[in-house]
Every structure is written in C-alpha cells, then in structure tokens.
Amino acid sequence: MLRFFRQIRQKLITENRFSKYLLYGIGEILLVVIGILIALQINNWNNEIQDREKEKYYLKSVRTSIELSQNELDRVIRDAKLISSSADTLFLLLAREKYGLLNGIFLDSLLFRAADYSQISLNDGGIQEILNTGSLGIITNDTIRVILASWNERMHVIRKFEAETKELNQKYVAYLNNYINASRFLLDSVSVVIPEKKKTLLTDPLLRNYLERITGLHYDMHDMYSEEKRMLDSLSGLIKQHLRE
Template sequence: MIKFFRKIRQNLLSENKFSKYVIYAVGEIILVVIGILIALQLNITREKKDLRKIELVHLNNILQDLNKEVKGLNWMINFKESQANASDTIRDYIDGNRQDDLISFNRNQFRAFIWRVYHPNNNSFSELKSSGQLSLINSNDIRQHLLNLDAKYLQLSMMEEHLKFEYHEFLYKKNIESIDYELMFTSRRKTDFDKQDSILLKENLEMIKGDKSLRNTYVLASSNNRYIASICKDILDIVEKTKVLVEDDIKK
C-alpha cells in the first residue's frame, strides 16, 4: 500500500503536475488522520469495555455486601429494641410495678447487660475508598449513597462508644453489688428456678427496689439503645436505596 502511494507521488512529480500533487498529498494526510482517529476511537472503546468489566466486579461485590447489610441491620435493630424493652422492664421492677415473675426479671437483666457493637459489611466500599479507586464507580448517585452510608457508620460508631462508656461507668459498676452475676448468666435459659436460686433472685430484687440512680441507669440504657436502633434504621433505608441503584446499574 505504501509503495502504491509512493508511485503515484513520483508519477505526479515527474509529469510536473504540482497542483494535482498537492491535492493528492492533502488527501493522503486526511486519510492518515482518519486512520489515526479510528484507531484512537477503537482503543478508547476497548478501554471503556475493560473499565466497565472492572466496575461490574466492584458493583457485584458491593451488592453482595449490601445484601448482607440488610440481614445484619434488621437483626441489630431487633436486638437493640429488645435491649431497650428489657431496660424498661427492669425499671418497672425497680419501681415496684413487677415483683413475682423472677424468670422475667433474670432474663431481662441478662438482655439489658449484653454489650454488642455492629460490624458493617462494607469491605468492598472500604477497599475502593482506601485505594483511591472510588471513581471506578461511574454513577454519581451510587458513589454519593456509599459515602452517605460511610458517614452514617461513623455516627453509629460514635454513639456505640458513648453507650459503651455509660454501660461501664453506670450499668456494670452500679449493679456489681446488687446483682448475682453468676446466677444471671448461667440461669437465663431456665423456665423454673430451684429454691436457692429463687431466694437469691428475690434478694437481688429487694436490693434494687426504689434505687433512683440505678433506675436512671436503665433509663439511659433504654434511650441510647433505641437511638442506636434508629440510626440502624436510617442506615438500612440508605442500604435499600443503594441496592436498587446498584442492581439497575448492573443490568445496563
């Protein structure tokens, strides 16, 4: 092909057809430019396809994490609300509104005492963010939702630290002298108590009746656990919306 064009140029020059040579040369340059542009476009298209393949891998990984989050957050919401209810029940015992149901008293003490934090399933997003590759996700909406989730996780973590402090400083320390810890932890699944256990529980119950500072401890535990549950609900809402965006993007 190169020899063919070279021969045409030589013939035009040898015949002193300079004007035709110039037109031919311009045409040849245009053909070369068009060839380069086509090659660049093909290369850009290939690169876009390769980047889309990488993006789809990340989107599918994020979707898997989001599906795990739905289950994890629903469990955490139920757990924190049950802890808040348990704290309310113990408050009723302190107020003297409940007295006879020792099994309920023991179980609710145990439920209120459990310390558990939430561990998000967001490894895929965290890896993208830490590696500076979040821009691989083309959708601005998906990126913004993921960043909103990250901010909510930080809020949840800060609230959990606050609650952890109150648990250790108030709930655990305040109850160290008024509750039989061994009985509470080892007998929480019992449907009935032997005489000795019943006596111990009744003694525990008598010790905490009317204790205003202990009552305030359970009020705080109830309020804070419900607040954590509400944060988890907000996170779940963002997770559900992000799931829809990611699923739609993957189907494109």
C-alpha cells in the same frame, strides 16, 4: 501501500506540480489524523467494554455483601430494641415506685438486658473493594454511586454511637457490681441483687439516670441500624435493576 503514496508524491515533485502536491500533503495528513481518531475511538470502545465488565463484577459483589449482611442487620436491630425496651421498662417501674414487681429473675433480666450493648459486623468486602481501588467512577448509576460513596461516613457515625454504648455499658456494669452477688445465680428464683442493698439500688437516682441514657442511646441505635438496612435493601434493588438494563 506506503510505497504507492511515496511514488505519487515523488512524481508530483518531479513534475513541479506544487499545488497538487500541497493538496496531496494535506490529504495525507488528514488520513493520518483520521487513522489516529479511529484508533482512539476503538481504544475508547475497548475501555468502555472493560469498564462495564468491571462495573458488573463490582455491583454483583456488593449485592453478595448485602445478602450476607442481612442476618447481622436483623440481629443488631433486634438487640437494640430489646436493650432499649428493657431499660425503659425498668425505668418506668422505678419512676412509678412499683418496687413490689421487681423481684427474682424478672428484676435480673431487666437489669442485665439493659447492661448489654450492640455492635455490628457487616460484610462490606464488595463495597470496600470499589472504594479502595478507586473504581467508584465506573459506576454509571448516580444513585448507586452516591450511596456507595457515603458508606464509610455512615459507618463512622454508627461506630461512634457503638463506642458510646460500650463505654456506657462498662460504667453501668461497674455500678451494678456494687449491688450484686453473682453466686446467688445458683439459687432458683432468687435475684443476684444483694437483699440488704436492693432498696438502695432501686431508689438510687443514679440507676434511673443510667437507664434513661441507655434507653435513649439504644433507641437511636435501633433507628440507625434500621435506616442502614433500608438503605442497603434499596441499594440491592437498584443494583438488580441496573444490571438488567
């Protein structure tokens, strides 16, 4: 084919037909340009196909991560609610001076449930793979892309609150250690609170301050965990719909 074009070009030059040769040259350039454009378009098609396959792979991986995290989300939501409600119940009983109700295991359960703290451990491998490989741009659904892009920031806020709950827990437990004797666990229906120190503990304003902070902080954590669960449930639904399209 190339030899054929060269023969035509040589013939035009020999016959001194410059205008036709010029037109031929322009045509030859156009053919080259068209060939390049076609090659680029084919390459773009191939890249698009590869991107769509990658997108499908990543989004399926994200859905798997979400499914594996459901039980963990339910756990921390449940824990945060239990901690908050325990601290709040004890706070209200103390505020109303219902000291006669605070005996034995009931007192212990409120004191020590309030001393717990929540910390989530999500399976986010699918999400991190997208973020760490810089593949967020191949996600064509804007809403999905925005939710994924904000993942690390949302986790940073949650981790900040979790660190605060842990620090508060450590201070609260250290405070309680001044009033309890763990060996009293061996006695049935007897509180671990040292009898001689019980009144001092229950009337101490510092205990109420701790309980108020624990209640508020874990109430916020409950809302945060619940919102994250709603967000991930929504993301899973969006991915499922997107993969069907």
